[in-house]
Amino acid sequence: MAVRLWDAMERAQTGPYMEADHFIKKQFMPTIKNVVKKYGIKYDRTQPVPSDGDLADKIWQAAVELFLTVGIYNQDTHRIIHFSEAELKEALYAAPSEYIVGANHDQRRFGYRAVESRTRPFVIMSPDITYDEELFFSSCLAYFKEPLLDGICSPLLGNFMGRPMTAHFPLELGGAMHHAMTLRETARLAGRPDVFFVAVGTAESDVGQISVSNDQWGIRAGDGRLCGAITEFMTNNELLNKAVHYQQMGSHCGILPGAIYGGYAGGAEGTSVLQTAYHLQGLMVYGAQFTQSFPFHLQYGTNTGREMLWIVSTFSQAVARNSHLVICSNCFANAGPMTDMLFYEGAAHAIASVVSGNNLWTCAPCRNKLHNYGTPLEARFAAEAAHAAVEQGMTRKEANEVCNRLLALYEDKIPIDNYGKPYQEAYDVLKCEPRPEFLDLFYRTKETVAKTGVKFLY
Amino acid sequence: MDSVEKLLQAVTDGDETVAAEAAQEIIDGGIDPREPIAKLTEAMRILGKQFEDFDIFLPEMIMAADAMTAAMRIFEPVLLASGKSEKKGVIVLGSAPGDMHEIGKNIVKTVLTTAGFHVVDLGKNVQVMDFINKAEEVRADIIGVSSLMTTTMPGASDVLKLLSDKGLRDKYKVIVGGAPTNGEWANRIGADGWSGSASDAVLLANRLLEAR
Numbered sequence: 001m002a003v004r005l006w007d008a009m010e011r012a013q014t015g016p017y018m019e020a021d022h023f024i025k026k027q028f029m030p031t032i033k034n035v036v037k038k039y040g041i042k043y044d045r046t047q048p049v050p051s052d053g054d055l056a057d058k059i060w061q062a063a064v065e066l067f068l069t070v071g072i073y074n075q076d077t078h079r080i081i082h083f084s085e086a087e088l089k090e091a092l093y094a095a096p097s098e099y100i101v102g103a104n105h106d107q108r109r110f111g112y113r114a115v116e117s118r119t120r121p122f123v124i125m126s127p128d129i130t131y132d133e134e135l136f137f138s139s140c141l142a143y144f145k146e147p148l149l150d151g152i153c154s155p156l157l158g159n160f161m162g163r164p165m166t167a168h169f170p171l172e173l174g175g176a177m178h179h180a181m182t183l184r185e186t187a188r189l190a191g192r193p194d195v196f197f198v199a200v201g202t203a204e205s206d207v208g209q210i211s212v213s214n215d216q217w218g219i220r221a222g223d224g225r226l227c228g229a230i231t232e233f234m235t236n237n238e239l240l241n242k243a244v245h246y247q248q249m250g251s252h253c254g255i256l257p258g259a260i261y262g263g264y265a266g267g268a269e270g271t272s273v274l275q276t277a278y279h280l281q282g283l284m285v286y287g288a289q290f291t292q293s294f295p296f297h298l299q300y301g302t303n304t305g306r307e308m309l310w311i312v313s314t315f316s317q318a319v320a321r322n323s324h325l326v327i328c329s330n331c332f333a334n335a336g337p338m339t340d341m342l343f344y345e346g347a348a349h350a351i352a353s354v355v356s357g358n359n360l361w362t363c364a365p366c367r368n369k370l371h372n373y374g375t376p377l378e379a380r381f382a383a384e385a386a387h388a389a390v391e392q393g394m395t396r397k398e399a400n401e402v403c404n405r406l407l408a409l410y411e412d413k414i415p416i417d418n419y420g421k422p423y424q425e426a427y428d429v430l431k432c433e434p435r436p437e438f439l440d441l442f443y444r445t446k447e448t449v450a451k452t453g454v455k456f457l458y
Numbered sequence: 459m460d461s462v463e464k465l466l467q468a469v470t471d472g473d474e475t476v477a478a479e480a481a482q483e484i485i486d487g488g489i490d491p492r493e494p495i496a497k498l499t500e501a502m503r504i505l506g507k508q509f510e511d512f513d514i515f516l517p518e519m520i521m522a523a524d525a526m527t528a529a530m531r532i533f534e535p536v537l538l539a540s541g542k543s544e545k546k547g548v549i550v551l552g553s554a555p556g557d558m559h560e561i562g563k564n565i566v567k568t569v570l571t572t573a574g575f576h577v578v579d580l581g582k583n584v585q586v587m588d589f590i591n592k593a594e595e596v597r598a599d600i601i602g603v604s605s606l607m608t609t610t611m612p613g614a615s616d617v618l619k620l621l622s623d624k625g626l627r628d629k630y631k632v633i634v635g636g637a638p639t640n641g642e643w644a645n646r647i648g649a650d651g652w653s654g655s656a657s658d659a660v661l662l663a664n665r666l667l668e669a670r
Contacts, residue, residue, distance in 0.1 A: 025520065025521075029517045029520075029521075129608075130608045164612045165608070165609045165612075166556070166609060166610075166613070167556035167557070167607060167609035168555065172609060204556060204607055204609045230558055230559065231559065231560070231561040236558055238558070262512055262515050262516060264517060264561070266516070266517055267515055298516070367637075369637065369639075371608075
């Protein structure tokens, strides 16, 4: 893909010039509105997991047209990166459908899954939130103790040597190194030294990311790395620097895009089209090996509400039915640890994702806002629900019924702050395990969720 | 349909060209622009509520705001000439140093503008000194710092520290916001206010200016 990568970089410097405001208002917004109308895409609130393959195909076609028409905007050069239909088709055909990640006994297949596939989902666990420095080691180790963890992104560091992490400042480099070293150390202590990392989320800058690429103590060549997509359909030189570094390293590069419901893409229909199109941005601009999707609601910053499950399900189906790309679906929940609502949200998102052909990344609690508020137990719950749905051969129709039953348990509470307790209150920090009352809630909630139609495996 | 009704419809439809045409017809017809501006402000308030309730989405809100801005470009020289211009206050707004994200800040800018504030948008990844220099240059009342990443939140704190070190802290109200932020953090760093939504940002800005 290196030739294509450099083609993209050249276009990022030499493509058509346009001001960013014009790009959004005169290119992006009207085009997405047009393709949603042209392909007749309609949101149905009764179907959080639609069974309509034709709808998914229309979303894919709309996404392709959007991507080819609008292109990707480089904020730094004010140039648009365009691709031809033939180039896109070639890249879609040439893209591998699976990767063998991790090593030794931690080696796993991270691959394409069809809609309603019986293939096990690949599960990456991460709370996607910052932790206090003194809790970081314990929280990382706690995640590695999760049996269904195939890959880890891990907690993020909020501080380094008692100082707040600051992007684009030397503290970021120190914090990123501390993050990578701790992750490597805790993986070994947990007996899983070669687990696939997607890291490090602590570093925002390209320099911060490059500083942790080290096969001995840091992020290894074959680990996963992420390249964001700036809202909407934008990139910048720093992200392109990351992409080039990851490709030259031989890393598994993932694009990290979150289409915003209520944002420039409009409602559920446009958001699903945009989230689908981001897969093409990753493939063509970053040469990405996978997509890590987190569409989210403008007001709440989450993706477990009714319209968001529809978006999660439809973009997943669109990509899975029309390509063999490797994809992953990231849960952002409203509630916090030690609430039953967080378990319900995680289960609904997991089931909507894996039945629709996606893999799973779970999960960010508390609207991704609160320091230390995240534990591995909610990730375990979602992963168990995902595996159960796949093993029992759940269809989209059945998943739709289950999700509607789960939504009935929490959707009216979404606007309410329900943040539960932080890691150090939910877990025994020294033993890195859930406190008895948290485990009790876990098992009681499993019984409730089982009654919605999920046949847990154990 | 008279020219005021035409203007209101154009703004609701997000049609910049027709809004400017209607505004010019209003001026040519000798109508005091303050009357249609009051109606426009009310229309934008209703659109803002619809946006908050997710009955309409950001594209409709932006197009309406742009149409209103097109009309205001016609009205403002007339208001200035007659001494009737009534800008609520000047706000310098930008994303924190190192933060490449703008959508939240852009929504706040749109809503503040339609509520009658003059917003100077510095864009993304704004350096601490640039916030202060621009505030001095345009004689701002408020400085607004948006952070989408936890690692860019210290940038808002740095704006406050540098204002203090330059002896300018009392000259400006500083408001902060962004997805990972909250009121407790805003209090801790010594900001004058925090808002969790664009509509709350308008209430906050109004309250801070009234208190000056």
